[in-house]
Amino acid sequence: MTELCPRFEGAMEIISKRWVGLILFELLNGAKRFSEMETDLPISGRLLSDRLKMLEKESIVERNVYSEFPVRIEYSLSEKGKALKPVIQEIQNWANDWVPPENIKENKA
Structure with missing residues (x-):
């Protein structure tokens, strides 16, 4: 049996947490x-x-605070986060091809 690469396992722990993909x-x-x-x-x-x-x-993700009145806080992807774009797009492509509409849930956490 092949062991999982610890880096792969670590990456999956991060991106597989509920709602992280949607964020x-x-x-x-x-x-x-x-x-x-x-x-x-x-x-x-x-x-x-x-x-x-x-x-x-x-x-x-980066948290950017703008000193305006009222204070404006925005969240954006860092370079590390932007590097996930092709991964997320491929998951979207896979979902479009393979996840039937009846498997789509609508729920609020």
């Missing part, structure tokens, strides 16, 4: 405010916050 997909089109993502994604604010903090800790 990354959402940020592929550019920076977003927390409230925009909360509106666009079927996820609770608390869980979205937890996932964004985890992705920021992994240097996949």
Whole structure:
């Protein structure tokens, strides 16, 4: 039996966490405010916050604070996060080809 590469296993642990894929997909089109993502994604604010903090800790997402009034905070993909674009696009292609519509769930975390 072949063992999994520890790096592959580590990468899968990050991107397979629930909602991480959707957050990354959402940020592929550019920076977003927390409230925009909360509106666009079927996820609770608390869980979205937890996932964004985890992705920021992994240097996949950057949190940018703009000193305006009121303060504006945006999240965007770092270079490391942008490197996931082809992976996410291929998962989307695979889903379009292989995931039947009846398997699509609509739920809010």
